Amino acid sequence: MRIIIIGAGVIGTTTAWYLHQAGHQVHVIDRAAEPASETSFANGGLLHASHAEPWNAPGVVGQLLRWIGREESPLLLRAREIPRLTRWGLGFLRNSSRSRFERNTVVNTRLAIHSLRRLQALRRETGIRYADSQSGIIKIFRDAVSMEKALQASRLTADLGLRFSVLDPRQATALEPALADVAHELTGAIYYPDDESGDACLFTRRLAALAQQQGVEFEQGVSVERLQRDGDRLSGLITSAGPRTADLYILAAGSFSPGLARQVGLRLPIYPVKGYSHTAPVNGWRDAPTIPMIDDANKVVMSILDDRIRMAGTAEFAGFDTTLEHRRADNVFRQVLKTFPTLEDRLTPADLTPWCGLRPLTMDGPPILGPTPIRNLQLNTGAGHLGWTFACGAASLVAESVAGSEPSIPLDGLGYNRFA
Template identity: 40%
Template sequence: MHVIVLGAGVTGITTAWYLRAAGHEVTVLERQPAAGLETSYANGGQISVSHAEPWANPGAPLKVLKWLMKEDAPLLFRLRADAAQWRWGLQFLRECTPGRTAHNIRNIVSLGLYSRAKLQSLRQELGLQYDQRSQGILHFYTSEAEFEAAQEPARIMREQGCELDMKTPDDCVAIEPALAQCRGKIVGGSMTPSDESGDAHAFTQALAARCAAAGVRFEYETRILGLEQGRQGVERVIVANAAGVVSRRSADRIVLCMGSFSRQLARELGVSLNIYPAKGYSVTLPVIAPAHSYQVSLTDDEYKLVFSRLGDRLRIAGTAELNGYSTELNLVRCEAIVRRTRELFPHMTDGQGAQYWTGLRPATPSNLPYIGASKVAGLYLNTGHGTLGWTHACGSGAAIADIVSGRQPALDYAFTAATCRPRQLQAVAA
């Protein structure tokens, strides 16, 4: 079959790779001049199965209220006259019950474990290099209340097969000596030794090159204007090239991997996706004090920040701002990340040379992405990965390639059914 993939972020590129490996003719359409230039460009860098507790959890509603007027809050709702935002927010509140949270954690862990294994296999097969590190991820806590609240989610993750051990403050410093700079603030931690980190942008571009070498066709600087249906369902994509010339591309199957922009395109066909952009920020700093710089990837759970070492760069990323589709940098939020970094690691950086970035992460209220067939024949979904697009990209790409090919994916996950509502599939042997 000829399959068109819409979008060349990390999710679109992994989708293209696995579809091509399954024997399909594949074309990727992307509005940017190269792969991985939007949300995949400068994210936190973590392949984090242990980052499975969704934003929507029993403690979230009170936190959101407390953070409403705080410009530098970890999760900031900017209330707008926007029906999509309010619909998303109401469903977010419904996902905050203990039962829904536990259900979502289990599915996020299942997808994460599968995806990490697929990434490791792909890296070994292709010899990909992207400043990867396989030293695990250490979550540390500077609030007793946050540390206590982390115990139950950690128990659920362990039940699902995530290797996660609780640690004392001294254990945390032993794992990452750079934390000695803030030893007095740390009340505990958890370690997932099998988690990883790496540069998602470098990975995406490297895999895109392998896709092209394997026969995948790329059309960059191509805007996607709409989809057309025929007798067999969705059959054509309406596009405009860099010169503005409009044309059509035909395919047997189309996979929607357009991140935060998936909702609008799907809505034209009557497919409702509850995706809203969660604007995330990152700061990239040069390593100027190697002896005081972290090596192990870290998560500051109280402030919702992640820290990754990418060669001679330090990447710090996090926070979420629900404020429409603007990608304008908010310097208050950027500077808050640097300020927290300097509080934790006063000898590591002076803040000079900071490179700020923001991207729109396609968030669902539950943190579960849409992976599967839509209710419209010929249209498939691989979108809505929120903060875990890099973590879940390889598993999602492999799963949607199986689904498009008529196979049941080798993983236990609440896949999208024909009505775009989750249904549980049983695990099968990989």
């Protein structure tokens, strides 16, 4: 079958890989000059089944409202955005009940664990390297209530195979000596040995190059302008380089998927939640952190990507505005300093490379995978804050869906039909 994939982020590129492996003729179209130029470019780098719960935890909406307009807060809701958020926001609110949150946590964690296994298999099969590390992830806590909430979420998913161990501050420092400066502030930590990290952009570009060598066509620098529908099928695409047709189409355009889907009558409840990162060199530091970290209280993550440190965080509800506001990016760095204060002396402002991107967040948390009412259009989008983690799992599930074979994990809670 000839398949067109719209979008060459980590999601579209992995989808191309698995569909090509299944024997299809795959053509990827992306408006950027290279794959992974948008949200997959400089994310936190964590592959974390341990942190797969949706953002709409019970109580989050109150927190969001308290933080309206507060530039220093990890979650920022811009007042001007509230009118545009109504429909998605109500859905987000509806899904923050305890029962829905727990159900979606299970859906996401199952997909994340499956995805890590697929990534490991891909590594074995191809030898692909991407500044990857398999040293697990440590989540640190500064108060007992937050630590207990995280433990509850981990216990909820332990049956799915999520392994973790609880550490007191002394044990946490023994595992990660770089935490020594703040050990006295910590309530404790949870260590997830099966989590991983790596550079999503490097991975995507290297996988795209491998796929190209094997015959997948990447048409970069071409924008999809219009989806054309004929009854219950797509008849083709209008792109900036002319019309394109295929037997089947996969929409993997991240935060821009809803705009394209709307042209053919599909409503995707996805909102672009802006986040920031900073990347800096760690050349020659003997005492650099070695284990990727999630700081629960300050809502930031840190990973070591070979000789670079990546710090990421903040969630800003500001629509499609991708302006890089240095104050927000620096806020991420300041939050990381609370755990690694010596970074301030070691890094000059010139060492820090800021970046921002839009997380394609669904209103309930899980991504949207597989068939739509349009028979030759499938989806792989809406991976939110977890697209790097979900990539190989989501892509291989879509390839199974295209083949019509039995899915490797239950698809409940992942399909477009849940919004019908």
